[in-house]
Amino acid sequence: MNKISQTFDVIVVGGGHAGVEAAYASAKIGQKTLLLTLDKNKIGLMPCNPSVGGVGKGHIVFEVSALGGLMPQLCSKTYLQARMLNTKKGPAVQGLRLQIDKDAYSALASQTLQNTKNLMIAQEMVDEVLVTDGVVTGIRCESGTVFSAQSVVLTTGTFLNGLIHVGEKNYPAGRRDEKAATKLSNFLTKLNLKLGRLKTGTPPRLVTSTIDFSKLEKQETEPLDLLFEFDPIEVKNSRDCYITHTNMATHEIIQKNLHKSAMYSGNIKGVGPRYCPSVEDKIARFKDKSSHHIFIEPETAQYLEAYPSGMSTSLPEEVQHDFIRSIVGFENVEIAKYGYAVEYDFVHPDQLSHNLEVKNISGLFLAGQINGTTGYEEAAGQGILAGINAALKSKNEPPFTLDRQESYIGVMVDDLVTLGVDEPYRMFTSRAERRLILRQDNAFLRLMPKGYVLGLIEQDLYDRFIKERDELEKMIIEIDKKWSNAKLAEFLDQELDAQALVCALGYQTSSRNALSILSHVKYKDYIKRELIEIEKFNKFKNLPLPSHEAIKVAPGISTELKQKLFRHDPRTIAQASLISGMTPAALSLLILLARKPKLGVTT
16 A cells, blocks of 8 residues: 655655765755665765775766765765875876775765755665656655655666675675665566666675784875865875785685686676676686785774775685685785675666656656666766756756766766666776866866856855966966967976976966966867867767768778778767777768768769
């Protein structure tokens, strides 16, 4: 029997990182929002690595920050260590990565959401999304309770038909000791949504006091004065990370027991993440390697348990015990929790629009692992976008989308909805064609005005942003007038860091502005060229692609690229631009061919 309950503008299903951002954004926009989760004490939980950021992933978190999201705020209050990755490379491919106290993060996420105006949290298992004539009307829970809403956001993580594997054993669960959502997954199929099956995994957790840190290599850090939020912070690292390695003894144990792994026994049907393979996958696929890195990371400030990154496994517990003790520093280690793999259903994301709304079901939005992605950061980026659009939908306002030319979130969403996925999707800087202009240091310049218009950025923060932006624009104009390219090149030859360069140019400014100036001095000609290309692309991106016959005889397009164009059969210039191996020259030629009828050009 149905128990009719309250009516909301927006309902968010799932309290992971996508759900947290979706609920927070919707409520901040002013819509009456309900967040449904299985356990209020596990909101914002980090079930795998206790860290946020990295190359590509960190770019997304900066963009979430610029749009007014919650993840960056939580990170500032719960980080244990901060490192900038890729510092020997250019600013476009550097990435901020934070070790997080995962218990503190989850507790603060829950507390913050409970204190957020317009937001209510309830513990329920959702069985059905209610749809009438292709329009969402609410959800039905396992308890029989029905909640009504104009918009529903599903952020179900690994819970859809979740199945945990440890060796030859398996049992239904979304995470360790947490119930799977089986009815909802089956119901989505009834809505004619095409589902697939993916897999992820997590390593065992180690009792910290039993690790011999004297045998391990400590990771060094460099001073920082900015994290993911706009305002500067005095960064204090309270915990260290360490490195050890697998060895031939480790590999021998794993190789001998490979048939017992759920992955290699045939028990797992789902596809795992290519760029985060299990330890048994590494040994099987890279037989020429004598060792693999293992990073030992703190899980909490108390550091009772350590997370051995790079050691995800679904091997039986006794095998995990044996191979772990073969690793230097782990000779006498005790295992607090064993590793496992989890299979789960996902919805093929090419059934979504760029606002993350299901194309044939008005008011139904999807975000996070349900869309085939992997990672907290990717989930947060989708979550804030879905939450914004769910709120706008409930207000009968136009959708909010982000272009791949202006943000990493835009790159990710465009990849998902245009190309779809056949394996868990992870963000890399290499996925962005315009990464020179999609840097961490200019994320606020790119997106904070949009967050402000949406009502997600407070006025005092926006005022500080405008002041810094105006200061930067003034300095860049003066630098371009005062210094020749030849003189600027001399400064660059000295390999000065950003602040030293700004000082040499006669200025003092924030470290973020200093990075922007360094990027401008280094790459201004390239950036100018990219902006021209973007303007050209935006002008012609919706042009229909030329016929196969025209492409077949076109000079300047490689045979390999022509074959890809025929196989994928893109309909527009924008879709063609996403094909692997597409070059600017080939794209320009396709634009020319597409414009020929309008230009009056004949072949």
